[in-house]
Amino acid sequence: MSVKVLEGKNIVRDYHVGGGLFRPSRTVHAVKGVSFSVDKGKTLAIVGESGCGKSTLARIITLIDPPTAGELFIEGNKVDIARNGLSKEMRRKVQIVFQNPYGSLNPRQKIGDVLGEPLLINTDTPADERRDLAMRMLKKVGLGPEHYNRYPHMFSGGQRQRIAIARALMLNPSLLVLDEPVSALDLSVQAQVLNLLADLQDEFELTYVFISHDLSVVRYIADEVMVMYYGEAVEYGSRDEVFADPKHSYTKTLFAATPRADVASIKARLAKKRAA
Amino acid sequence: MPLLEIKNLTVSFDTAAGPFMAVQGIDLSIEPREVLAIVGESGSGKSVAMLAVMGLLPNTATVKADRMAFDGIDLLELSSSERRKIVGKDISMIFQEPIASLNPCFTAGFQIEEVLRFHLGMDRAQRRARAIELMKLVGIADPEERLNSFPHQMSGGQCQRVMIAIAIACNPKLLIADEPTTALDVTIQKQILDLLVGLQAKYGMGLIMITHNMGVVAETADRVIVQYKGRKMEEADVLSLFEQPKSNYTRALLSALPENAVGDRLPTISDMLFEPAPSAAATQPAAGAAP
Numbered sequence: 001m002s003v004k005v006l007e008g009k010n011i012v013r014d015y016h017v018g019g020g021l022f023r024p025s026r027t028v029h030a031v032k033g034v035s036f037s038v039d040k041g042k043t044l045a046i047v048g049e050s051g052c053g054k055s056t057l058a059r060i061i062t063l064i065d066p067p068t069a070g071e072l073f074i075e076g077n078k079v080d081i082a083r084n085g086l087s088k089e090m091r092r093k094v095q096i097v098f099q100n101p102y103g104s105l106n107p108r109q110k111i112g113d114v115l116g117e118p119l120l121i122n123t124d125t126p127a128d129e130r131r132d133l134a135m136r137m138l139k140k141v142g143l144g145p146e147h148y149n150r151y152p153h154m155f156s157g158g159q160r161q162r163i164a165i166a167r168a169l170m171l172n173p174s175l176l177v178l179d180e181p182v183s184a185l186d187l188s189v190q191a192q193v194l195n196l197l198a199d200l201q202d203e204f205e206l207t208y209v210f211i212s213h214d215l216s217v218v219r220y221i222a223d224e225v226m227v228m229y230y231g232e233a234v235e236y237g238s239r240d241e242v243f244a245d246p247k248h249s250y251t252k253t254l255f256a257a258t259p260r261a262d263v264a265s266i267k268a269r270l271a272k273k274r275a276a
Numbered sequence: 277m278p279l280l281e282i283k284n285l286t287v288s289f290d291t292a293a294g295p296f297m298a299v300q301g302i303d304l305s306i307e308p309r310e311v312l313a314i315v316g317e318s319g320s321g322k323s324v325a326m327l328a329v330m331g332l333l334p335n336t337a338t339v340k341a342d343r344m345a346f347d348g349i350d351l352l353e354l355s356s357s358e359r360r361k362i363v364g365k366d367i368s369m370i371f372q373e374p375i376a377s378l379n380p381c382f383t384a385g386f387q388i389e390e391v392l393r394f395h396l397g398m399d400r401a402q403r404r405a406r407a408i409e410l411m412k413l414v415g416i417a418d419p420e421e422r423l424n425s426f427p428h429q430m431s432g433g434q435c436q437r438v439m440i441a442i443a444i445a446c447n448p449k450l451l452i453a454d455e456p457t458t459a460l461d462v463t464i465q466k467q468i469l470d471l472l473v474g475l476q477a478k479y480g481m482g483l484i485m486i487t488h489n490m491g492v493v494a495e496t497a498d499r500v501i502v503q504y505k506g507r508k509m510e511e512a513d514v515l516s517l518f519e520q521p522k523s524n525y526t527r528a529l530l531s532a533l534p535e536n537a538v539g540d541r542l543p544t545i546s547d548m549l550f551e552p553a554p555s556a557a558a559t560q561p562a563a564g565a566a567p
Contacts, residue, residue, distance in 0.1 A: 049461040049462070049463060049464075050432075050461055157318075186317040186318055186488060187317065187488060187489075187490070187529060187532050187533070188317060188528065188529065188532050189317075190532070190534075191532040191534075191542040191543070194534065194542055195541050195542055198541060213461055213462055214462070214534075215462070216491075216533065216534045216535045217534050219534065219535065220534035220535070220542070221534075253463060254462060254463060256466075257462045257463045257465065257466035258462055258466075258491070259465075259466075259469075259489065259491025259492055259494060259495045260491060260494060260495070261490045261491045261493070261494040261518065261530075261533055261535065262494070262518070262535075263515065263518050263519050265494065265495075266494050266514055266515055266518055267515065269494075269495065270514075270515065273477075276477070
């Protein structure tokens with residue numbers, strides 16, 4: 001039987017933009033009533049262009065910001081951080097990996113400390129145990145014990161993203177939110193990181209919420225796809241459904257805009273060019 | 277005669293640990309009206325090679341070449357003031373970060389008109405008319421209004437359009453686009469690529485597209501050069517590159533595309549770069565093989 005790790009019902013998030021002396025304040029509706037659910041061990045991909053509210057939604061799912069309205073369930077329990085605050089227990093369940101691995105690691109913190117910090121803050125694990133766990137996690141994400149005492153600037157972009165993933169996994173979360181984790185990486189490194197994510201998902205039965213604007217990556221990694229446009233979910237379904245038969249006009253535009261790297265479409269383009 | 281001809285270009289940077297060779301013996305030529313794509317990962321020297329052509333590298337760089345000629349003019353012999361007359365007029369360049377490459381202190385209109393004043397010596401009325409014409413050409417809605425906008429008041433896509441307007445202001449013979457769409461959304465990327473290719477065909481420019489996105493290559497290029505660690509791995513026309521890649525590296529790049537995934541893991545470059553070849557795509561990499 002499948003277990004719902006994450007469920008959102010009619011999530012709404014408004015931001016109030018304060019006015020000035022001559023300008024009235026106004027409300028920006030960043031997310032307008034989005035519902036979704038993800039089963040254990042599955043991946044939900046959220047696709048959309050910048051400004052469509054996908055990162056706002058990510059912040060809500062990660063329990064950084066409370067939703068203005070709507071209900072969020074994590075492992076079946078209702079979470080309302082606006083009213084009840086956030087317990088250490090909840091914080092352990094959801095973790096996030098950010099887009100830019102150059103910005104999300106503290107340049108003055110050694111990798112070992114980066115990995116130990118979540119344990120230090122959220123658990124009573126003694127120091128030597130934290131060290132062991134960090135070493136083990138380094139190996140899991142394809143780095144070695146020799147990297148424990150290094151600083152972030154000594155790593156390449158792909159390695160840094162591995163470190164960010166390792167940090168997110170230190171607390172054994174059940175849900176991992178990935179906010180464009182590979183869009184700052186080169187193609188070959190992107191492939192390595194995607195493979196790593198797939199391996200980790202198999203090993204720990206992790207649930208992913210994968211935010212991206214790259215449809216080829218989404219097609220590769222997702223089980224379910226949600227397309228967002230101006231704060232609304234305009235399309236939501238299994239990957240095959242959405243890719244085979246996009247219903248909303250925005251989804252169709254998105255598919256048409258994605259560059260295609262297959263021989264047939266190159267031939268078609270060259271033929272068109274010759275005719276012109 | 278080729279528009280741009282480069283033979284055996286080497287660029288090295290002086291670092292504390294001795295010279296670092298960013299580009300090692302690249303040959304390149306582009307004909308008028310041709311779209312050439314240079315593909316490679318970060319650190320492959322694709323941008324550095326083009327910056328060397330533009331003369332935009334810092335003092336720590338040493339540029340050597342057997343020949344580097346643009347339209348019959350030897351770029352290696354030029355003084356910097358002579359080079360300035362060509363750069364921005366006959367060769368121009370578009371950069372990756374549109375918002376960062378515009379000057380935040382000046383309006384879009386000022387920055388377009390600056391090129392026209394410097395290179396073409398137009399008077400104020402002519403400059404304004406031409407700036408409006410250029411804004412229309414690159415698809416900016418109500419250009420009269422937008423001339424007075426500052427970069428921070430425009431979106432990334434609009435800033436990139438302004439960059440393109442600046443680059444094509446003097447009808448260049450060669451346009452170099454350095455990852456013009458990497459920072460943009462897919463739908464905007466499509467619009468910008470269509471715009472670039474459309475302008476290239478309309479004005480018969482040569483276009484060099486620097487990118488790491490194989491999709492962009494497939495959508496725009498006539499001919500492709502694949503670079504890796506400062507060396508040229510392969511040069512082919514776009515169809516044969518995708519149909520029958522000759523070098524292992526190209527093959528690896530193509531199979532690392534998520535849409536070409538075989539099974540549930542992607543082959544990675546380090547797995548196959550030094551393998552003999554054809555059946556490489558079938559190999560399954562070990563879990564998260566790190567370099």
